[in-house]
Amino acid sequence: MPEASDGLRVAALSPEIVIGDLDGNLARIRDAIVAAGRRDARLIVLPELAVSGYVFADRTEAETMAITVDDERWDAVRAVIPADAVVVVGYAEKVGGQLYNSAAVLTRDARLADYRKAHLWGAEKLVFDHGTEAGLVVDTSFGRLGVAICYDNEFPEVPRRLALAGADVLALPVNWPLVPRPEGEHAPELIQAMASARSSRLPVVIADRWGSERGVDWTDGTAIIDERGWIVAFRAVMGATATLSRAAVREKSLPPHNHLFDDRRADLY
Template sequence: MKTGIIQQHNTTDMQDNMQRLAEKIARLAHDGAELIVLQELHNGLYFCQVEDVNNFNQAEPIPGPSTEFFGKLAKEHHIVLVTSLFERRTAGLYHNTAVVFERDGSIAGKYRKMHIPDDPAYYEKFYFTPGDLGFRPIDTSVGRLGVLVCWDQWYPEAARLMALHGAEVLIYPTAIGYESSDTEDEQERQREAWTTVQRGHAVANGLPVITVNRVGHESDPSRQTNGIEFWGSSFVAGPQGELLFRAPKDEETCQLIDIDLRRSEQVRRWWPFLRDRRIDHYDNLLKRFAEE
């Protein structure tokens, strides 16, 4: 499966951001991409650095203007396209939603982000209601896609449930970066932990992983912090966690990677983790904390 990823630095000009994405999508499709994955909330800046009710004006219904725009691109270039949008479901109810388009421009499915962070500069609970569509893969002409979003990538349960429902690949549109007051060593520990945990999901489930992150500095509108330096480092890992590609941490990247989905079958034969799961002793996983 020839897969394109677009790691982009966004500005306040949403139309320009979307046009640059369109140009890169066209370039990757021309080079043979069958599947293209975009970063989290790719139309504009990462607005969750502050709690501001005016930011809800950026939300859209699905279907809506952005699904029309990206659906046309998917149809024009005959690709499967994974996007990430700020969904307005109704007044006062909003989601961080990934929308997947089929080659004909139709919506193949969507996933609403399940795990919602609430940390300094990542005030997502102010904006997003936790998803209610479950961990269900989306069937497309290139395969069954286990699409999750950003903070979901730290949770092995989410990856496992996608795998148990038949996902053939795990996909994570992402927006994560450095806290400016952290030391350089701490920043690198965080970036490497982020990569390592997702490579672990690949190994534990015998599936490829595609992760596409933002890149570049985005200022804090409130000026209470020094903003976020998104660490890029978008990557694709194979079903043994092997890195097939990793983007720079400080540059825009538009890359085509060939993923062999057939390898998962063989890897799962060597390492039959699903066979050996002790499902008769996992009841405590449904508890917040398993006290004696």
């Protein structure tokens, strides 16, 4: 178990999300944040498009469920965030005539950043505009936080880019549709996340959906993966909670003869 000074308590939450019920979703998001605060979480991650729901009929419908960064309803969310915590929550962001699949990075006192998803999956391309950054790194009270959304993480360049930029942990809001897989196997997206965590020594906090929405069944893949690529918390009631070692993340030497980043042969790739 990491020492208290080294350990970072994180939580991946999956409250009930009802498409179109923005006020109800925000209320359940607030309740989930309060519960995670009771477990001393300093990083709290909620799913992709948690404020709105995901399975839109078209762009026009999504626009009716989108909110701006200065919507007054954010104030109530920030008010329940523990004093030393950071919350990452997915929402549909309206910016003039643009519409983004975004993640807000919030503290009680500030809005640290808004990340707009760069890699749009499936019908998302018919609804949203592409973001212009492949993941984001934000300075926080506990270190450097990487942020990406769902399909972003299936491109190995994204978590590697964030790790090279000094991210200590990756917050990953997702909506993983359930797909067939061999008996006893993890979801393919979870396996990819485990691999990227190991290859970049970058732990991942994944908040996924459960249940179904408009005929789409969700994977229920909420999990916390440590810097070695192992799942350390998975599918708990109201979310998964774990303590990560920041020192282990920042140590890139692989004794006795290797270094995670220095050994890269970028001239050959």
